[in-house]
Amino acid sequence: MPRIELLRSAPFRLATAFGVALTGCTIIIFAFIYWQIVRLERERIGAYLALEAVQAAQEPIGQLLAELQFRQAADLHHVSYSALYDRDNKRLIGNITAVPTDLPVDCKPHRLDHPPQVDQSGPTTSLPVMLVACRRADGGMVVLGRELDEVVALRGVMRHALLLGLVPTVILALLVGAFLSSRALRRVRMLQQTIGRIMRGNLHERLQTYGRRDDLDRLSERINQMLDEIEHLLSEVRSIGDNIAHDLRTPLSVVRVKLERATIATDLKTASDMSRGALADLDKAFSIITALLRITEIENQSQADGMSEVNLAELAAEIFDLYEPLAEAKGIHMTASCDTAIEIRGDRHLLLEAVANLVDNAIKFTPPGGHVCIAALREGQTPLIRVSDTGPGIDETERNDVTKRFYRSDKSRHVPGHGLGLSIVVAIAKRHEFQLRMSDNKPGMIFDLVCQAPYG
Amino acid sequence: MSVPSLLQIQPRSRSRILVVEDDPDIADCLVSHLRAEGYEVSHAMNGAEGLAAMRAGGMDLAIADRMLPELDGLTMIRLLREDGVSAPILILSALGSVDDRVRGLRAGGDDYLTKPFAMDELMARVEAMLRRPVEARQTTLQVGDLEMDLIDRLVHRGPREIELLPREFKLLEYLMRRPGQTVTRAMLLEDVWHYRFTPQTNLINVHMGKLRHKVDGPDETPMIVSVRGIGFMLRAAD
Numbered sequence: 001m002p003r004i005e006l007l008r009s010a011p012f013r014l015a016t017a018f019g020v021a022l023t024g025c026t027i028i029i030f031a032f033i034y035w036q037i038v039r040l041e042r043e044r045i046g047a048y049l050a051l052e053a054v055q056a057a058q059e060p061i062g063q064l065l066a067e068l069q070f071r072q073a074a075d076l077h078h079v080s081y082s083a084l085y086d087r088d089n090k091r092l093i094g095n096i097t098a099v100p101t102d103l104p105v106d107c108k109p110h111r112l113d114h115p116p117q118v119d120q121s122g123p124t125t126s127l128p129v130m131l132v133a134c135r136r137a138d139g140g141m142v143v144l145g146r147e148l149d150e151v152v153a154l155r156g157v158m159r160h161a162l163l164l165g166l167v168p169t170v171i172l173a174l175l176v177g178a179f180l181s182s183r184a185l186r187r188v189r190m191l192q193q194t195i196g197r198i199m200r201g202n203l204h205e206r207l208q209t210y211g212r213r214d215d216l217d218r219l220s221e222r223i224n225q226m227l228d229e230i231e232h233l234l235s236e237v238r239s240i241g242d243n244i245a246h247d248l249r250t251p252l253s254v255v256r257v258k259l260e261r262a263t264i265a266t267d268l269k270t271a272s273d274m275s276r277g278a279l280a281d282l283d284k285a286f287s288i289i290t291a292l293l294r295i296t297e298i299e300n301q302s303q304a305d306g307m308s309e310v311n312l313a314e315l316a317a318e319i320f321d322l323y324e325p326l327a328e329a330k331g332i333h334m335t336a337s338c339d340t341a342i343e344i345r346g347d348r349h350l351l352l353e354a355v356a357n358l359v360d361n362a363i364k365f366t367p368p369g370g371h372v373c374i375a376a377l378r379e380g381q382t383p384l385i386r387v388s389d390t391g392p393g394i395d396e397t398e399r400n401d402v403t404k405r406f407y408r409s410d411k412s413r414h415v416p417g418h419g420l421g422l423s424i425v426v427a428i429a430k431r432h433e434f435q436l437r438m439s440d441n442k443p444g445m446i447f448d449l450v451c452q453a454p455y456g
Numbered sequence: 457m458s459v460p461s462l463l464q465i466q467p468r469s470r471s472r473i474l475v476v477e478d479d480p481d482i483a484d485c486l487v488s489h490l491r492a493e494g495y496e497v498s499h500a501m502n503g504a505e506g507l508a509a510m511r512a513g514g515m516d517l518a519i520a521d522r523m524l525p526e527l528d529g530l531t532m533i534r535l536l537r538e539d540g541v542s543a544p545i546l547i548l549s550a551l552g553s554v555d556d557r558v559r560g561l562r563a564g565g566d567d568y569l570t571k572p573f574a575m576d577e578l579m580a581r582v583e584a585m586l587r588r589p590v591e592a593r594q595t596t597l598q599v600g601d602l603e604m605d606l607i608d609r610l611v612h613r614g615p616r617e618i619e620l621l622p623r624e625f626k627l628l629e630y631l632m633r634r635p636g637q638t639v640t641r642a643m644l645l646e647d648v649w650h651y652r653f654t655p656q657t658n659l660i661n662v663h664m665g666k667l668r669h670k671v672d673g674p675d676e677t678p679m680i681v682s683v684r685g686i687g688f689m690l691r692a693a694d
Contacts, residue, residue: 286572290552297553321623322649325662353653360656421656
């Protein structure tokens with residue numbers, strides 16, 4: 001099983017492919033060199049033979065006979081062919097017993113695959129030959145030739161070199177491949193084991209990296225980032241679940257007590273008072289559920305839905321109009337500054353809801369005699385809606401937490417509300433790709449809903 | 457100040473209402489509550505039955521659950537509207553998102569109420585749907601000694617002129633078009649403010665408080681009264 005795994009591993013496959021490619025390339029190069037050398041060698045032999053034959057055809061018969069005799073005697077390796085015929089086609093000297101009929105008498109070299117018939121002094125092999133035939137002035141014919149044995153030898157040398165060079169290279173490549181793949185496999189096996197443990201619920205574990213910045217390392221890093229995110233989300237979901245359970249349990253247990261008392265009440269007035277109280281507490285529980293569903297709804301809406309041109313100044317004025325009586329009733333001085341028209345692209349209803357939540361909070365937390373201000377303004381080129389108050393403010397360390405669902409700062413424990421207002425604002429800001437920024441009003445808070453310019 | 461119950465103020469001809477609801481508990485509650493309010497009530501268990509009952513005619517209003525067996529509520533309403541049945545239909549649904557609401561009204565529903573709802577809220581809406589508000593074309597509105605001039609945007613109670621902010625004017629106009637009728641806070645938010653969300657703080661009470669302060673002088677009989685903590689009613693002073 002491990003051997004099959006090794007053969008299937010990516011590095012080993014790469015090494016095999018490399019070996020095959022290397023072999024192919026080498027064979028092609030060797031074949032080209034072989035072809036070039038053979039061609040040159042044949043041309044050289046042919047040219048030499050042709051020169052010899054032309055000379056021989058012009059020489060006096062006596063001298064030629066002596067030379068041919070010497071040529072034959074000097075041919076210790078038995079690679080030469082030669083013959084001299086008189087005008088009556090009678091062989092005067094040479095080892096060729098029968099001149100091939102298809103050999104043209106044109107003083108040019110011709111390659112023949114089958115050697116001509118020879119007597120015992122001629123070559124004994126049947127290798128291809130190069131032959132030249134020339135007509136003499138006296139009507140006779142001289143034929144000279146040579147076995148192409150160098151070419152055969154060369155082929156052997158080439159095959160040898162190829163084997164000697166290639167086989168070790170390929171073996172080396174496969175060995176390196178096997179080594180690399182076994183190392184990679186070991187890492188993959190470790191990754192698999194870790195992932196297995198994570199899948200079984202051990203979410204704190206992380207994949208090991210080796211600081212090599214290679215593919216596996218980078219993949220592991222990404223997976224680790226993903227695990228971080230999943231762990232974060234899971235813990236958020238878990239704490240939300242806990243919070244929902246806790247926040248619903250409180251009003252529901254009050255409901256239970258009140259209903260219990262209503263059932264045992266002896267007079268109708270107590271029973272009806274208790275039931276009414278229970279209803280109010282149920283409504284509180286429902287408002288939590290509604291707010292949670294609302295957040296989910298906002299988060300799941302598609303980006304383009306309900307988007308239009310929204311005038312921030314009008315929006316601020318409308319919220320001022322809605323909340324000013326409430327502020328006044330609480331003895332809070334509320335002002336609005338929204339003179340210039342500022343157009344942005346957004347969902348009007350959602351933005352109203354977001355700003356209403358911010359103002360609602362501001363009025364809730366500002367003591368009587370305090371000041372709440374709503375303003376639509378531009379900061380450089382960036383439009384924003386600012387809600388500021390003179391309440392107790394939020395500590396810098398708490399500012400990240402207040403946007404989490406159900407987070408209630410110690411200062412807000414006594415203030416009625418479901419603790420989801422800022423979560424709704426954040427969800428709305430996120431959907432618009434806007435940003436909720438908090439800063440210190442000294443004293444109090446400044447909430448800025450920073451909007452992008454309408455077109456970039 | 458006297459707080460009239462809904463029962464006391466129903467000067468009602470017996471309107472016929474069809475309840476299309478598959479949950480027996482909710483159906484039971486709805487039917488008995490509506491009967492107690494003096495309506496004549498029929499009950500259909502599913503969309504197909506509801507469709508047949510509405511097509512047979514004679515119904516003044518239908519309350520239909522959105523998710524029904526056999527034929528879902530929205531399809532039933534669409535089919536009825538295609539048939540030309542124009543009786544108002546109130547949709548009840550556990551789906552409370554803005555989109556669900558829009559879909560329900562687009563299908564031909566006249567109002568949309570999300571479960572869980574207060575029975576008083578439902579009754580107020582049923583009443584509002586059965587009574588047509590005063591014609592929009594009228595240029596003056598009158599309830600008792602309260603008079604509203606829609607063109608000059610002037611309001612008088614008897615000889616006394618009442619100065620109102622634009623928002624207060626709109627609010628009073630809405631009430632004067634529905635005299636003697638319970639108007640819930642949710643209805644005001646939806647119809648006067650056109651808001652699709654519920655503010656955390658009870659803003660409507662504050663606005664109504666200011667309006668009431670202006671309409672009902674210190675030695676005048678109150679015209680704007682609270683109804684069971686769910687809404688308000690404008691009625692002619694006795």
